[in-house]
Amino acid sequence: MAVKELRAQELHDRINAGHSVFILDVRNPDDYNDWKIEGGKLQSVNIPYFDFLDDNEDLYQNLPKDTEIVVICAKGGSALMVGELLDERGFDVSYLVEGMLEWSQFYHPVTIAEETDMKLVQFNRLAKGCLSYMVISQGEALIVDPGRHVSEYLEYAKSENVTIKHILDSHLHADHISGGPELAAKTNATYYISSGEMQDSGMPFEPLERHEHIQFGTVDVKVMPISTPGHTPGSTSFLINERFLLSGDTIFVGGLGRPDLGGKAREWAQSLYDTVFSTLAGLGDDVLVLPTHFADIQEINANGYVGAQLGDIRRNNEIMRTTDREQFTEQVAGGVGATPPNYTDIVEINRGTLQVDLEKATELEIGPNRCAIKHS
Structure with a gap:
């Protein structure tokens, strides 16, 4: 398995088509609460990137194993790192390549x-x-x-x-x-x-x-x-x-x-x-x-x-x-x-x-x- 790349257009198409989408947003809580991806049957949770650096296995307990997790950060780098940690633990993972930066420029x-x-x-x-x-x-x-x-x-x-x-x-x-x-x-x-x-x-x-x-x-x-x-x-x-x-x-x-x-x-x-x-x-x-x-x-x-x-x-x-x-x-x-x-x-x-x-x-x-x- 490997962390799959996802672009804003594809993510939007999934949401717009009514597909269930699970987003793990790893930005800090203030940024997440101020501005996040919404719509359709989307489920979104916020666990800051830095929390994953502590090797706390409890963080993974409530994440779904039976559906793809889309990891999102500000510009893509942190999301990829978290995605690799999830991939190592057997999760089905993709990440938004340029994060909220790309999402902010999508029409x-x-x-x-x-x-x-x-x-x-x-x-x-x-x-x-x-x-x-x-x-x-x-x-x-x-x-x-x-x-x-x-x-x-x-x-x-x-x-x-x-x-x-x-x-x-x-x-x-x-x-x-x-x-x-x-x-x-x-x-x-x-x-x-x-x-x-x-x-x-x-x-x-x-x-x-x-x-x-x-x-x-x-x-x-x-x-x-x-x-x-x-x-x-x-x-x-x-x-x-x-x-x-x-x-x-x-x-x-x-x-x-x-x-x-x-x-x-x-x-x-x-x-x-x-x-x-x-x-x-x-x-x-x-x-x-x-x-x-x-x-x-x-x-x-x-x-x-x-x-x-x-x-x-x-x-x-x-x-x-x-x-x-x-x-x-x-x-x-x-x-x-x-x-x-x-x-x-x-x-x-x-x-x-x-x-x-x-x-x-x-x-x-x-x-x-x-x-x-x-x-x-």
């Missing part, structure tokens, strides 16, 4: 809608809870909130034989590095973001506020920017064909975007109130809301994507029914948690005022997103 595309003249795809970066979108029509594509791993979108566009023409960021992201500028440079597409997000930036962009509609293809696939401040002052949502609301970090399946990252929680919460009860009030309950983040793996629906009808979100989230402005403000401004790690640096990178190398970019992004306030 899973899911088709939300496919019609004669339009296709809408959600890219789920599962480990980060980050979502991005590609809208395809008549050989052209529009991308919303792309992550920094631009090859994901380039390869998908190539597989669909389409040209990327428009790239939109709904706001200045604080928890992950945008791939928008790099993707625009590689494709000669137009990069759009609200100018309210880009103060002191020398980065080329097209201000979203100049456009009520962005049309592409030969059919009426409309992308209408809707100013939806609250998460950030320049937050913008996009209504596609009056049916799909790409809501950025304004409205989530399970809550609202946090308004505190600019140090003006109450002021931005007031803006969020106006967004919810004025700007978006006229949208029908049947509009499908597709956010840029999710806070819980349970938000992935039976169709495999994160999204819900606006009516269901209104009914299921108390904060969406809290019409008293002061009460809403207190709940939203007082409901924020820990700030995204490294968010100041990430914001500067996304604004173009700070440049980092690939290794530093990867380091800055490690960990879950913390952009949503969950209001059940």
